[in-house]
Amino acid sequence: MAEEAVLGYLEHNELIKDSGEFAVEKGISHDEIVNVIKSLNGYKYVIAKDIKKEKWQLTAEGQAYAANGSPEFQLFTAIPPEGISKADLQKKVGDSVFKIGCQQANKNKWVEMGKTQVSRKVEHVDDNVKAMLVKIKDGEALNQEDIDALKRRKLISPQTWKGYSVIKGPDYAPKRKKPATDLTRENLSSGEWKELEFKKYNFSAKGFPTEGGYLHPLLKVKRQMQMIFLQMGFEEMPTNNYVESSFWNFDALFQPQQHPARDSHDTFFLKEPSTTRTLPEDYVARVKQIHESGGHGSRGYKYDWKREESNKNLLRTHTTAVSSRMLYALAQKPFVPKKYYSVDRVFRNEAVDRTHLAEFHQIEGLICDRGLSLGDLQGVLQDFFSRLGMTKLRFKPAYNPYTEPSMEIFGYHEGFKKWVEVGNSGMFRPEMLLPMGLPEDVRVIAWGLSLERPTMILYGIDNIRDLFGHKVDLGLIKSNPICRIGLQYQPDDEVSD
Ligand code: PHE
Numbered sequence: 001m002a003e004e005a006v007l008g009y010l011e012h013n014e015l016i017k018d019s020g021e022f023a024v025e026k027g028i029s030h031d032e033i034v035n036v037i038k039s040l041n042g043y044k045y046v047i048a049k050d051i052k053k054e055k056w057q058l059t060a061e062g063q064a065y066a067a068n069g070s071p072e073f074q075l076f077t078a079i080p081p082e083g084i085s086k087a088d089l090q091k092k093v094g095d096s097v098f099k100i101g102c103q104q105a106n107k108n109k110w111v112e113m114g115k116t117q118v119s120r121k122v123e124h125v126d127d128n129v130k131a132m133l134v135k136i137k138d139g140e141a142l143n144q145e146d147i148d149a150l151k152r153r154k155l156i157s158p159q160t161w162k163g164y165s166v167i168k169g170p171d172y173a174p175k176r177k178k179p180a181t182d183l184t185r186e187n188l189s190s191g192e193w194k195e196l197e198f199k200k201y202n203f204s205a206k207g208f209p210t211e212g213g214y215l216h217p218l219l220k221v222k223r224q225m226q227m228i229f230l231q232m233g234f235e236e237m238p239t240n241n242y243v244e245s246s247f248w249n250f251d252a253l254f255q256p257q258q259h260p261a262r263d264s265h266d267t268f269f270l271k272e273p274s275t276t277r278t279l280p281e282d283y284v285a286r287v288k289q290i291h292e293s294g295g296h297g298s299r300g301y302k303y304d305w306k307r308e309e310s311n312k313n314l315l316r317t318h319t320t321a322v323s324s325r326m327l328y329a330l331a332q333k334p335f336v337p338k339k340y341y342s343v344d345r346v347f348r349n350e351a352v353d354r355t356h357l358a359e360f361h362q363i364e365g366l367i368c369d370r371g372l373s374l375g376d377l378q379g380v381l382q383d384f385f386s387r388l389g390m391t392k393l394r395f396k397p398a399y400n401p402y403t404e405p406s407m408e409i410f411g412y413h414e415g416f417k418k419w420v421e422v423g424n425s426g427m428f429r430p431e432m433l434l435p436m437g438l439p440e441d442v443r444v445i446a447w448g449l450s451l452e453r454p455t456m457i458l459y460g461i462d463n464i465r466d467l468f469g470h471k472v473d474l475g476l477i478k479s480n481p482i483c484r485i486g487l488q489y490q491p492d493d494e495v496s497d
């Protein structure tokens with residue numbers, strides 16, 4: 001309605017002189033008119049010019065006098081023709097009217113002030129102050145002298161009034177058109193496009209932020225690890241089976257059935273399907289024999305090996321289960337040397353804390369060839385870890401059921417200024433390799449480490465729950481560096497074991 005009023009008026013008139021007067025004339029609120037003018041001005045339908053006016057407004061005191069009369073008038077009318085004592089008069093009109101009223105009435109020479117008595121000096125007075133205040137209230141003009149007098153008595157205060165004068169703009173039309181935002185097949189074929197008013201391009205408008213996929217730090221470091229293995233001539237092992245039988249996870253690795261790692265406190269066993277369906281029977285028989293009574297120069301463990309125990313399905317506790325499958329497969333054909341690696345998930349029934357989860361990723365490498373020695377293992381580890389940026393290595397004797405000798409690997413961390421454990425390694429035992437059918441002179445050197453640990457070091461994360469699981473901050477995934485190189489230089493935070 002306000003928009004029609006403005007545009008309609010300008011169709012036949014040059015100018016809206018004063019938006020305030022215009023609003024009164026049209027019976028529309030000034031605020032509404034102002035909003036429409038601003039909007040039309042933005043779209044160049046009209047050109048609006050600011051007008052400012054000083055207006056007068058009654059103060060609270062002014063409002064009271066406009067309603068009840070000025071104090072001097074109230075005082076005058078309270079004086080009876082015979083006069084009154086000051087005390088009685090004060091009681092009659094109240095303190096504030098008495099005080100101000102006396103002053104003003106005296107000044108106007110309306111009253112005679114005696115020592116104790118007050119009496120009228122004139123018979124009749126007009127309340128001009130009230131009349132002026134009422135005029136201001138009604139928006140009528142006063143002369144400057146009167147304004148000054150009211151201002152001095154703080155009965156009125158100035159107020160700036162803002163409005164507009166309005167003329168037609170360059171894009172004036174009697175009715176506003178909604179600008180079209182698209183040139184469509186329909187408006188092209190109907191010819192409607194000729195009449196349409198198109199919205200102007202806004203070249204400084206920001207586009208939608210492009211959202212792509214983001215790689216988790218674990219995936220990035222996994223990729224770096226894979227690159228290192230590939231550069232060193234390793235082939236990837238197929239690790240796409242989280243569920244494994246106890247046979248491949250433990251028995252094939254010469255891990256006795258009473259070993260504590262095979263307890264449900266350490267390993268997740270499956271309820272359904274709880275057992276494996278097939279195992280290579282002739283190989284199973286050889287594994288049973290090596291556990292029970294040994295062979296190939298070994299005395300074995302001297303216990304009753306149970307098939308039911310090896311049938312039990314579990315979530316693999318290490319990717320070495322995959323290594324045992326791969327080596328068995330290798331032994332079924334004429335021997336060729338191999339270098340294998342994998343980076344994939346393993347599961348252990350562990351108490352979760354800042355550095356341990358019940359699942360993590362294991363990096364595993366192995367080389368299978370004739371006549372390999374512990375020196376070869378140390379040399380390969382030196383090569384592997386220096387490609388990760390860790391050049392100073394130390395080895396500590398360790399124990400694994402499936403390797404002999406076994407070595408823990410320590411790397412000197414230049415950032416932490418100390419030796420940190422970086423992995424586990426060894427040479428697979430003959431009790432593991434010979435039942436598979438590998439030639440007697442074939443040796444396998446192997447090592448394993450977690451993916452989480454180097455990732456935490458590289459990305460300066462000191463709580464594993466910030467890296468993996470439901471508490472991970474997606475912001476970290478979106479904003480972490482594409483790549484971090486050199487295990488020993490990067491971190492600010494120390495990673496504890
Ligand atoms: N399987 C071992 C682990 O779980 C790692 C390892 C792999 C050790 C190969 C020696 C040889 O830690």
